Structure formats: C-alpha cells, structure tokens
Amino acid sequence: MAKDTNGKQALDELSALLKDRLSTAEAVRRQHAEDPTWNPVLPPDAVAFAESEEDVAAIVRVCARHGMPVIPFGAGTSLEGHISAPRGGVCIDTSRMNRIIAVNPEDLDCVVQPGVTRRQLNSYLRDTGLFFPIDPGADATIGGMAATRASGTNAVHYGTMADNVLSLRAVLPSGEVIRTASRARKSSAGYDLTHLFVGSEGTLGVTTELTLKLHGIPESIVAGVCCFKDVKGACDTVIETIQSALPIARIELLDAATIATVNAYSALRLDEKPTLFIEFHGSPAYTREQISAFSTIAQANGGDASNWAEREEERHRLWRARHDAFWAAKAAFPGMEAMTTDVCVPISRLAECVTRTQQDLAEHGLAGPIVGHVGDGNFHVILFAHPDDERKKAEIAAFSERLVERALSMDGTCTGEHGIGMGKMKYMNMEHGPALAAMRAIKAAIDPHGIMNPGKLIPQAD
C-alpha cells in the first residue's frame, strides 16, 4: 500500500481532536521510532498521546477514513523494528494509559491499561501477596508485551504472555471496540481471539485494556548459580531437570562470554564458565527438596551447585544482573551498536544448537555473548558492530540467517520471544509455508485496508 495522499487532512483532524496531545516535532517522532538495536529509524508523521480507549478509537477512526497507517507504541523497547513507520502514519503512544483498573485477589487476576509497565504493576501488587511473572529484560509496557508475545526468565514455570493474558479489549481498524473474552478462567465459546491478538504486534488493532492472570508469591524463593565446564553439561542439566518434572521457576544459561561482561557490569565475581542461574519456588521444605534434586542432576553433568541465595537482596542482585545482560554486553563493546536476536528449539536440540552457534561465531570471528531462557529452549545472541562498519553488519546478518536456518532445521522457530517486526519478516515463509497464507487471510479479514502497523509481521504476498 502506498502512503496515502490525505495525510495532511488526517493530521489536521487529529490535531483538532487532540490539541497539544498530537506532536509532529522531529525529536518526538524520532524518539518514537528508535529501538535499542540498529534497526533503521523510520519516524511516523505524528505522535498521538492517547489517554483513554475513546481517544484510541477516535484516532483510529480518523486514520481509517484517510487510509493513514497506525503504529501502536508502549515503551519502545521492542527489538525488531516493531515501532518504525516505513509507510509513515500516526504513532499512538499509550504510555499515558497506565492505570491499574482492578485487582481481583480472589480470582488471581487484574485489569490494566496497556501503558502500565511490568515493574509498575509488580510494585502496585506488592502488598497483595500476588505478582505478575512475565519479565522481558526491559521495563516494557503490558500492552507491548502482549503485542510481541513476550516472555522472560519465569516462562519455564509460569508461561509467556500467551498463557497469562485472560482477555483484552482492542480497537479494531474500523474503530470498533471488542473484548476478546470474559474473566472466566477458561471458555469453549468461539474462536480464541485473545490468543490471536497476543503476538499480533499491533497489526490487527490497538489493545486498550488487558486482564492478566496473577500468581501467589511463593512462601520460599531460593536462587542459585551453577557453573559448568561446557555448554553441553549445562544444557543436559536443563533437559534432565525439566524431564524429572521438577517445577523449576527459572533456569537461565549465560555463556562464558556473557559471564565476563556481567561480572564487569554488575560487580559480580563469577567463574567465567557456562553458568546456569536457577530459582526454585515453593514452601521452605519443598524448595530445599528441589535444590537437592537439582544438585544431584547438576553434579552428574559436571556442575557445581553449591551457591544458593535465599535473602531477597541477594536474589534481586543476581536477577538484576541477568536482566542487565544486554546492557552489560553493550558496555563491553563501547562505541558499538548492538543487535540482539533470538531463536527457540525443542529442548532436546538445545545443546547442539548452542554449541553449533558458538562454533559459527568462532569461525566467522564474531563476538556474540549467548544468554538464554533455556528451560524453554530459547536463547539470545548479542552481536556488535561499529555504526559505520557495513561489512561487519553484513556478516552479522548472514550469521543471523544461519542461526534461524539452524533453529528451523531442528523444528524450532525463528523467534521465541522478540517477535517478527520488520527484522524477521523474511523468515515467515520459511517457517510457516502455507500457514502464512492463512495468516495473511486473517490480516485481510480484520484489517482490509491494511492500516494497522503496515509493513510488519506479515510479508506481502509475492
């Protein structure tokens, strides 16, 4: 779809509607198109600061009338160019829609606006004994996390956004508002629109409210660090832990290169070896039992599982270091731009996939710290290039392509949690084959004029 010619009129109408809540300032537009990696910065024509569902619906109706693209925006922490505006259009910034509307402790759920961030939500919940477990590295908004089907370190036990959004409200491209489901824990009443919208990256509508599952904060939480001689020992430990039905809450792999950057950035003193960060949740007796079972598995695979932390500040220090791994890697490569990619494979193929990826990096002289939510078979590689080193960037692009091909050849996926955005559209056909046509048909059915976040997720048909 070519960029519309009625852009000016649409912006005039929006300006009349929103007054100073519509900005066309260069700095504001750029800021809404920049993400933490080196995706091209393609700013929208304007940024609209929505404060309510009615705002969003009104903005979308104006855009629909003029064929103007709409790009939903949360905190701008997505990684695959989800927020850029390759065809111009209006960015709807939902960060002011940050009210926690209801917490229902009896039902273990809550209702939030899309601009609420995960840390804001968990601070708010602190006194209820409940928490929301999904934790991508950044302090993303709940709306953005739903859009990209985010997960994080807790997914192995608590699932991803797909498992923790009970229902959502969305403004469709027509401007109409739908609610995808009731607040019941389960339903067999019709197509699962909730799961369809989660992970749809703003290409089907703009999310305006989400009902989330909450979880009880466990009585006992124990975190630990366990280092291994090699990646295989660490991965085999993960596989055996999962297989033994041990309900491990977190199990994260940091390779030796990552440990080096994390030590420097977070003032830790860990051995520079492949390392698992682990956490167990339960009653005090049960976490002790789990630690003992895990330690036996780890030791049999050459791991040293003697380093456990129960105190909150120690645990937080550890997980903060894990969440800062991306920034630690960036700090280790000053003056460089970062590109982070992720794939996910069946866990039985994880050791092979990580090991072959490390060999690939070594063969091509690339530095690429690896961190992973390995309980899910999901791992990230962070790569670096000088801003104007186009040759290096091309090498990294070729590496990323080989990584995706490797994951797909193992019956995995080209992204476990970052999403497709613009960056991975080229793999959609490779991964989905004829199913891509079904996705394309759904997109056309819900968004016939292609105004919702165009140029993302669904590649145009050949």
Next chain:
Amino acid sequence: MAKDTNGKQALDELSALLKDRLSTAEAVRRQHAEDPTWNPVLPPDAVAFAESEEDVAAIVRVCARHGMPVIPFGAGTSLEGHISAPRGGVCIDTSRMNRIIAVNPEDLDCVVQPGVTRRQLNSYLRDTGLFFPIDPGADATIGGMAATRASGTNAVHYGTMADNVLSLRAVLPSGEVIRTASRARKSSAGYDLTHLFVGSEGTLGVTTELTLKLHGIPESIVAGVCCFKDVKGACDTVIETIQSALPIARIELLDAATIATVNAYSALRLDEKPTLFIEFHGSPAYTREQISAFSTIAQANGGDASNWAEREEERHRLWRARHDAFWAAKAAFPGMEAMTTDVCVPISRLAECVTRTQQDLAEHGLAGPIVGHVGDGNFHVILFAHPDDERKKAEIAAFSERLVERALSMDGTCTGEHGIGMGKMKYMNMEHGPALAAMRAIKAAIDPHGIMNPGKLIPQAD
C-alpha cells in the same frame, strides 16, 4: 447456505476414491449424528472413513468442488450437536487415524493422529513416566478434544487443550494442508494459529495431526474426599486453596444430589453432602505438606478432610466414579433423556452462581445434579426429561437460558468446556457482542464457501 445440488456427483466421486470406506447406510449415518444428549439427530449424506491426511485432503477437495458440507468426527462424544449435519454433507470419521506417531520424552511432547483417544494415549505412555492430563468424562479422541477445547478434572493444574496442544496440522477448506507451529515450546513468530484452531469445532478445517505437551507422572499422588455442610463451604475452600497458591492438581465439586447417584452407580458410601474430590501431586513430603495446608483451609470452612487415598486402585476407583457422574445421573433417571450443560464464572462468583442455580432448580421443580471443575469456576448441571415430555424439555431450555444469563452477568462464559456446536449458538452474540463479527470475518476468510461444519459455532449474521 442452501444444501448443494451437486451432492450426488460429489458422493459418486468420493465413492470412486474411497470404495467401501464411504458409507451411505442409514444406520452408519445415524450413528455418526447421535450424541449422548437429546440434540436432534441430523445425519450426514455419507460417512467417509479417512485413514490418512491424504485421504482427508482428497475428501475435502471433492467436497469443496461441489460445495458439499464437511463434518469432522472423532468419537461422537461431544454434547452440543457438534456432529450433526443440519445441511447434509459428508462426515469425515477420523477414528481410524489413530496412530501415535512419535513420543519425545526429552521434550515432554508427542505427535498423534486425531483419532487417538485419551485413554489409548495414556496406556501407550505408561512406561515412559509421562502422561497426558486432559480428561473429559468420555474417552474422546484427541482431535475432538482439540476441536471443542476440552478440559476436565486436571485443568486447574495442567490447563485445558488450549494449553496442551503445541502445534497441529489441518486440512483447510481449500484442501491445502497447514502446520500451525513448530515443536518449540514457545514462539513469537506470527499469528497464533494453533490456539485459533483449538476450539474452532471443525469450522476452519479438519485436524490431521497434533503435537501435545506431556507431563511427568508425579512421584506421589494422593487423592481425597472432603464433605461439607453446604455448597458455600465447599466453594470457599476452593477459593482459598487457589488463592494460597497451593498447586492442587484436581479439585472437583459434587453436590449432594450427585453424591447420591454416584453412590448408587459406583458402589461408594459417601455422605450425601456437597463434596470435594481432591488430588495432590508432588514428592511424598510435598503432597503431605499440601494435604496439611488444604485440611486447615477445609476445616475452617466446615469440611471434613480426613479421607485420603494413596494406593493407585483406590484413587482410580474414586476418579472413575467422578468421570462416571454423567452415567450415574442417567442411571438414576431410567427411561429419561439427559441434557448436560456447563458454564464457567470467575471463581469469586462460584458459590453464588452454584447456590442461585440450585435455588432456580428447586423453584422450578427440576432435578439437576451439579458437578464441577470448581478450581476453574466451571460447573455442569445434568437435566432429565422423558423423551416425549416436550413441556419438561421447554422448562429445561428456559432454565439453561437463565443459567447462561446468570454466568454472563457474573463476567463468565456460556460454556467452559462443552463448546457451542448448535446448542449454544444463540448465546454467542450475548457473550461476545462486536467480537462475534471479528470471528465471523475470520470464518469467512478461512472458509469463504462455508463448507466446514456449517451451522455450528458461528451464528449467521442477522
């Protein structure tokens, strides 16, 4: 859509294709349209016994060419007229597609054909230490369970079919075959077609293969029975158990009327009071801990939680009695036809919903045993009428409508696990409002000629 006029030609082509695997015998056709309740029996024009995905694709292509309806069939245990053929057409019986294609213990998953039944799968898995937890009362096929988004007694801990199908293959109405996802545990690559097909009741395509999550059989399993003075005490126990983050594996309510029928049918001697059937999974020490925590909660709500069974045969006897509750109720009303319905509400509203439903039954002189997967807020009412007592059937229909309205007024759903079929289509608009139009658009996008299980799930637009 009117029934096509090319039916004869379609059947001739199918007969040439399938030889004696196409039946037009009256008895076979009727048998494929009869379900365990009193839905009208509307037989298809023919029954095709598919033995492979290629068979299914070939049958669908013939039907598509002639505008002939296609009705997928598993074990025929669905409850809302899902398998009847209001517009004629060809029933594709998938029961011969019952191969277990692969079990991947390292990945805790397996790949099965749609005609595999849940008991067949669990027998097959017995020696692996793994099991598939979804257990609707009947020995349904996995394909049928996916189609209706089935759940059962384990859903409170292990989730429903929505949570346990990793990926599936389906023949679309065009005859094309898609695979909805890889075998990775999670993915952010595109629209979630897996969840779209799960619960779509055969209206988008015919499922030909499913990849399922498996779970480790816990080291210790302890089941128990706990009776209460009133339904409120039982429901409050459920709420507090869920809230306390106790990972209860099963928690089922049987009301006093149900206990009476179950005692008679399954030779038990339980007190005829509202009763919870409970089960805990874990290590031996952890199940003991859970029992102790649960007993404290139950006692505070007037429950007697002193009756626990650890031995396999005792536990199986208990759960078999629970699974036979529908047949027990049928046996208690000899010569009557049964109608079973289900709703699901946020758990905080459960006690009120069950109590008001019991009052409604009493006020209208209806016998209706109540059983429920109360950990999910889901319960069933089983109602009875003489086959030709149209007045009673009308009273029951009016009761069912009030039940649905009650559930929806509590932000619940008109069905937690039975599905919509033909029986509950009239509630789709009431429950979904504008979201129904989005479902209709998706249906039209995937099945533009409306051949897949027409007259089910999605009511025609006004």
